[in-house]
Amino acid sequence: MSMLLEVNNLHVSYGAIKALQGFSLYLEEREIVSVIGANGAGKSTFMNAVMGMVKRDQGAVFLKGEKLPGKNFMVVQNGLSLVPEGRKVFAPLTVLENLKIGAFSRAGHGDVNKDMEWVFSLFPRLKERIHQHAGTLSGGEQQMLAIGRALMARPQVLLLDEPSLGLAPIIIRDIFAELRRINEEGVSILLVEQNARQALLLSHRTYVLQTGHLLKEGLSKDLLSDPEIKAAYLGTREKR
Amino acid sequence: MENSVQFSTLFQQIINGLSLGSVYALIAVGYSLVYSILSFSNFAHGGFLVVGGYICYGLLSGVDVYGFFEIPSSGIWLASLGALGGAGIVAVLTERLAYKPIRERTSMTLYLLIASMGVSIVIENIFVILVGGRFRALPQDIFPSALFNLGWNVTVSSSDILSLVVAVFFLGGLQFFLSRTRWGLAIRAAACDLHTAGLMGVNVSLLISIVFFVAGLLATVGGIFLSVRYTLYPQLGGITTKAFVAAVIGGLGSLPGAVVGSLILGLAEMLTAGFISSQMRDLVVFSMLVIMLLVKPAGFFGRQISDKI
Numbered sequence: 001m002s003m004l005l006e007v008n009n010l011h012v013s014y015g016a017i018k019a020l021q022g023f024s025l026y027l028e029e030r031e032i033v034s035v036i037g038a039n040g041a042g043k044s045t046f047m048n049a050v051m052g053m054v055k056r057d058q059g060a061v062f063l064k065g066e067k068l069p070g071k072n073f074m075v076v077q078n079g080l081s082l083v084p085e086g087r088k089v090f091a092p093l094t095v096l097e098n099l100k101i102g103a104f105s106r107a108g109h110g111d112v113n114k115d116m117e118w119v120f121s122l123f124p125r126l127k128e129r130i131h132q133h134a135g136t137l138s139g140g141e142q143q144m145l146a147i148g149r150a151l152m153a154r155p156q157v158l159l160l161d162e163p164s165l166g167l168a169p170i171i172i173r174d175i176f177a178e179l180r181r182i183n184e185e186g187v188s189i190l191l192v193e194q195n196a197r198q199a200l201l202l203s204h205r206t207y208v209l210q211t212g213h214l215l216k217e218g219l220s221k222d223l224l225s226d227p228e229i230k231a232a233y234l235g236t237r238e239k240r
Numbered sequence: 241m242e243n244s245v246q247f248s249t250l251f252q253q254i255i256n257g258l259s260l261g262s263v264y265a266l267i268a269v270g271y272s273l274v275y276s277i278l279s280f281s282n283f284a285h286g287g288f289l290v291v292g293g294y295i296c297y298g299l300l301s302g303v304d305v306y307g308f309f310e311i312p313s314s315g316i317w318l319a320s321l322g323a324l325g326g327a328g329i330v331a332v333l334t335e336r337l338a339y340k341p342i343r344e345r346t347s348m349t350l351y352l353l354i355a356s357m358g359v360s361i362v363i364e365n366i367f368v369i370l371v372g373g374r375f376r377a378l379p380q381d382i383f384p385s386a387l388f389n390l391g392w393n394v395t396v397s398s399s400d401i402l403s404l405v406v407a408v409f410f411l412g413g414l415q416f417f418l419s420r421t422r423w424g425l426a427i428r429a430a431a432c433d434l435h436t437a438g439l440m441g442v443n444v445s446l447l448i449s450i451v452f453f454v455a456g457l458l459a460t461v462g463g464i465f466l467s468v469r470y471t472l473y474p475q476l477g478g479i480t481t482k483a484f485v486a487a488v489i490g491g492l493g494s495l496p497g498a499v500v501g502s503l504i505l506g507l508a509e510m511l512t513a514g515f516i517s518s519q520m521r522d523l524v525v526f527s528m529l530v531i532m533l534l535v536k537p538a539g540f541f542g543r544q545i546s547d548k549i
Contacts, residue, residue, distance in 0.1 A: 051439065076441030088436040090429045101429045104422065105441025153441060 003065070004029045004188050005080075005157050010059035012042075012049045019045040021212040022059075027157065027190055032183050034191040034199035034220070036233060037209035043192040044085055046209070047161045050190075051075055051082050063156065077105045081155030085162045087146040091135030095126055098134050098145055102152030110154060119148040122178060140171035147178070157188050164195040176202050196233035200224045208233070248393040253514035254507065259400040261506020262407035263469075266462035267483035268490070268498035269414060270455030276431035276493040277451050280349040281484065283356040284334055285459055286477025287363030292327030292460025293467045293476060294367060296320055297376055320464055324457045331456025332449045334359055340445070360477060367474035375471040378464075403465045410461050411499060414454065418495070423450060431493065482509075485529045491539025500540060504528075 005027040012020040020042045027033045037043050048054040050061050052072040061068045061075075068075050076082075081102075090098050099119060103112045120127040123144040129137060134145055143163060150158055163179070164172045176198050183189050193199035200206055200220045208216040208229065216223065223229045267289065274282045299319035338359050342351045386398045418424040430437035430447055438444045459480070466479060482505060490501025505525060512524045532539065 053435075053438070072438045073441050073443045076439065082439050084436060084439060088433055088439075090432040090436070092432055093425075093428060097425060097428075101425055101437075101440050101442075104426060107422075149440075 002029055003027075004031075004063065005190065006062040006065075007046075007050060008060050008062070010046065010049055010061075011057040012045050012054055013057055019212055020049065023207075023209065023212070023214055024059075025207055027188055030183065030186060030188055031205065032179070032189040032191065032203040034193055034203035034206045035209055036193055036196040036199050036206060037215075038233075039194065040211070041209045042212045043194070043209055044161055047082065047085075047159060047192050050159065051080060073105070076153060079154075079156035080159060081150040081153040081157070082159040082161065083143075083146045083150045083163060085165060087139075087142045089134040089137070089142050089145050089149070092133060094131050094133055095137070095145060096130050098149050099126075099152050102149035103154075105153050112152070115152055115154060119151055122151075122182065123148055139167055140174065143167060143171075143175055144178070147175075147182075151182070151187070155187070157190055158182070159190045159192075161192050162194060163191070164193060164198055172198060196229070197224075200229075200234075244392065249514045250511075251390075251392065251394045253510040255394070255396055255400065256514075257507035257510035258503060259403050259506070260510060261486075261503035262404050263462045263465045264483045264486050264506055265499045265502035266407050266410060266458045266465075267480050268487040268502045269411065269495050270459045271480075271484055271487040272490070272493055272495055272498040273427075273451055273455050275487070276495075277427070277434060277448060278339070278343070278349065278352065279493075280352040280356065281492070282455075283353070283484075284338075284359035284363065285356075285455065285484075286480035287360045288327045288331045288334075288456040288477075289459040289463030289466070289480060290363060290367060290472075290474060290477045291330045292323040292456070293463040293472045294371065295326040296323035296460075296464050297378055297467070297472055299323065300379055320461075323464060324460050327460040327463075328453040328457040331452040331459075335448060335452040340448075364474045364477065371474075373474055375473045377471045378467050399465075399468060406461060406465075410458060414458065414495070417454075423447070427451060482525060485525055487539075488529060489532045489539055491542030494539070494541035497539055497541030 003026060007023070007025045010020050010023045011018070023042070023046060025033065025035070035043055035046060045054060049056050049059075052068070052070050052075040056070070063078060063080065068078055068080070090101065093101070099116055100112075103115070106112070125141055126144055126148055129141065134142065137145060147158075147160070147163070160179070163175055167175065172195065179189060179191075180202060191199055191203060200223055203220045206218065206220045206223050207214060208223070216226070216229070218226075224234075267285065270288075271281065271285055274280075274285070296319045299322050300316065338355050339352055342355055387395045388398070389395050418428060426437060426440070426442045426447055427450070429440065430442065430444070434444060437447070462483070463476070466476060470476070470479070483502065486501035486505040487498045488501070489504060490497025490499070505528070508524055508528060509521045512520050536542075
């Protein structure tokens, strides 16, 4: 394994409010890393700062040792692809058009059609609905489309912001099973989740974020049995 | 006899209305295009048209600007080409200098609206200072002026036909660009969600510049036809109010809506002029706006805002 993504000492503030105060993280190749935390812990801010969508006060992001530029579209061109919170599929465009726009950053590099077949093999439901407007899809299908769209960029790191948001538990299980499969096919994944249990079950390592600070980090399977994490994030207590 | 006069007037005014409506459409789609991406009504749009009109006029008459440089007079096609490009560039510069700094500081589109009103005043007055407020007629012989008699007292001027053909050509070109090209797809995605389009690796600043260039270019095509129809003067941009009304009636942000709204407006104006009185044209136009806003505020093709969570 070798170091793929490195985030160093990230500081972000909105006016006087400090949303992130020196958060660092790394991701190795073919790894799944998750960041969990409660509402307002700074999870989405962290994602947006990595993607260059909010201004960083301090800190830098490195991909394979190279510093990533600050501009959003350049970050994408360099190989980071985000599945945004709330899916944000382009509702008036068809499924096919949504996938095509996902490949925009590649400017014709590589075989786009082959990758589209790959996305369809991961999510056969999308192929059935290829000419449907994305807005007519169910929530779960929209999440599949958002993931497929991000994969069309052939990213080195796939980033997901709250993929479980607003989905039924059974759909969440499906989506997370697909994420594991995508990872097994060689895609490194950085995941931000409020659904701590699913994130811990899926990922190899986890960082726990609390009000802009790192609270804990470690192997996900260790954190699953950590009493503090259990009480605060998993809603279970040690049996007495 | 009475009936046949009525009938020929109807026909005549429908043709005039379509011709006028097609010119409105060229201007209205620019309004809608910018609105769909940045969610504000760009009131400097009329200014772009005036810039294009004066560039065209200047190139045609071989202006001698204070003796600094002289442009030889050249054909209408070359002059139009220069005007389209020039106005497109002015539109891009307007966005970069006046709107971009605001966009980067706030997400309130009201400030953009106010800035656009300011820009429109600035452009108008630059021309008052530089070339004066006089009405200027483009040379009459630039467009073929033959009249065709279609029978029943209905005549069509070749400039009417030309404006229709040119409008269809440019609107068709826009449609092709939006539906068949990579950047066209990016623009449609950005119209849905600008922020997320950036996440697809689209250079959003460049995309906005492209949109403004296209809007300025299309406005100028309309502007040249308007200058031929009504002469050219610094306040000519005020006529875009009509195109704006057309865009609102069709549904701001929707391109088919802008075209349909423009044709409806052009027809309504000309039919009013033919059957009631030429002075009632504006009254009818603005009454239509008020009624539309009362009955269907989103316009015919307006976006129904709904978010699926």
